[in-house]
Amino acid sequence: MTASRVLREEGGYSEKTRVKVMAEVERLGYLPNRIATVFASDKRTTFVGVSIPDLGNEVFTHVLEGIDRKLVSFNHQTVLGMTQHALAEEETWIETVLSWKPAGLILTGRAHTPRAVQLLQSSNIPLVEIWDLNSSPIDMCVGLNHFDSGYDMGRFLLSKGYKRFGYVGTSHDAANAATSRLNGYAKAVEDGGGKLSKQLCLNDIPGFYPGFYGTEQLLSSDPNVEVIFFQNDNMAVGAVQFCEAQKISIPGDIGIAGWGELPIASVLPYRLTTVQANHLRIGQLAAENLLLKISGDDAQDVCDVGFRLVPGETV
Amino acid sequence: MTASRVLREEGGYSEKTRVKVMAEVERLGYLPNRIATVFASDKRTTFVGVSIPDLGNEVFTHVLEGIDRKLVSFNHQTVLGMTQHALAEEETWIETVLSWKPAGLILTGRAHTPRAVQLLQSSNIPLVEIWDLNSSPIDMCVGLNHFDSGYDMGRFLLSKGYKRFGYVGTSHDAANAATSRLNGYAKAVEDGGGKLSKQLCLNDIPGFYPGFYGTEQLLSSDPNVEVIFFQNDNMAVGAVQFCEAQKISIPGDIGIAGWGELPIASVLPYRLTTVQANHLRIGQLAAENLLLKISGDDAQDVCDVGFRLVPGETV
């Protein structure tokens, strides 16, 4: 018991005893069994479950990095969950992770199975839903309004005089955030009297090459599209490469817009039209708020990190 | 006790009892406490600690994805550790993770602090060191020979007639694997009578933009360099963009070579000279071998996944 007190620096022991205990620790190469600690006092582990749709989508690696950096600096560990965009997978993962008594959870997306919601509520664990803003989260929420960002992009493109619009995305869509963007975009186009003449949902990750062949597909099925909004910047860059290869002039023949301001954008010879979203910041804020709740402090329930439309030279 | 047996499907109970137990489980919304299980029978958790240098380096997100996919399909969970390329950070992380009784560990890199090695050995936990091949691993190893890949690139570039060589990398270097490549490259250049006239180590992540400004720095300090080998493809693409912006012809004025065959390469209008390494495969193999050891089976101690030099049009 005295050794336990010394190791927890809880006080109630003399310096002489402390030295003796530490000497034994050293001699035995003693490593505490944290499992026993959690078990004993019905505490939680220092694990934080973090579910993201997948790592193939560059956007989420930035979010994850923001989360992990913050968690580590407060002595917590990230337990990864890749849900592959399937709510059923998420539910299974939540159940597993909860059985390990995590300190908290961070979930990407606001949609969950009813049973998952029930598990989360009854577990009473601090929880942050990230990515898509949710004004009534289960517990807390950090994100941005994807619908609005799509709507703003639609209005911006309309203001540039475009009439026939296209969209290319993938099924790798975090909790339908990209679909929200598409919906906002479609609404703006409709409100402004334009026509969303073609939209494509590829069964692929939203990377460079899907942007490349997605553009090819879209243009071959509807050559009259004047501007294409992509799920993210990497896809848009793939599109730009396709157009260059095909001698299609940008923005002369076609306009290209991306989303997310990914690293590739920084080395292009022109400014890509895109929406800037601070992915790292979402991760950091989510982890910060979670840590506040974990340590019993108050945290803001809903955090809107916002977005910024970047008018570029590709439209 | 009977309930415990039913839930573990261990046998030794009647169908009638099983139904009764399951009904109670349902009624109470009972979730087993896995912490108690681990504690009780001195078993291990289903966590696998995975340390990678950082997520900003795209290469490792692929490795991580390979690992996690495999682990999840065998009911294990990934506990992330970003060591930020610091052995001291790794040691701290190892100590923390070990105290949670993980089923196994996967570490990026072969260099560890002496204390870390001692902790790992005495914990007697299945362990895979990945990335750089190590013929005498602590336990197991999956990777490729980075020195050789650099050497081969050096020889290949020599065979193309280059005399003055450059290198641009970053300090974000997984366990000095990139440094091994540089050493191999330098050796080849020396052996072949060329001159490694300038090498740069940027304090940044090995991404597009560092490739861009790294090229600028290198060329301004030594304009006579004829070919540059980059830490990875993303940096090389940044370099290509820099050269296009400056109207420097590739491969006419300068040769560019990357490493790793990253996704961006698939949409470029020319084939980038690079080394192909199957990152996803490294992750999968590492997880596979680890799971074998965890379940008590034999696993290959050293796995060389190899590499393949891709002669492109940029040299």
Add this chain to the structure above:
DNA sequence: TAGTCCTACGTTACCGGTAACTCAACTCCG
């Protein structure tokens, strides 16, 4: 029919910490 085995279920102790309590010795004060 007695002895043996098997099945289904129950009992006990234990894993390694810690909360809550007890207690001796020492300090401090009016």
Add this chain to the structure above:
DNA sequence: CGGAGTTGAGTTACCGGTAACGTAGGACTA
């Protein structure tokens, strides 16, 4: 100098599972 408070250390019970063992009663066998 006696009673109250403080300090450092020890004792006990408990967290929620499971290993190991115990046992009643039915089936099977010699």
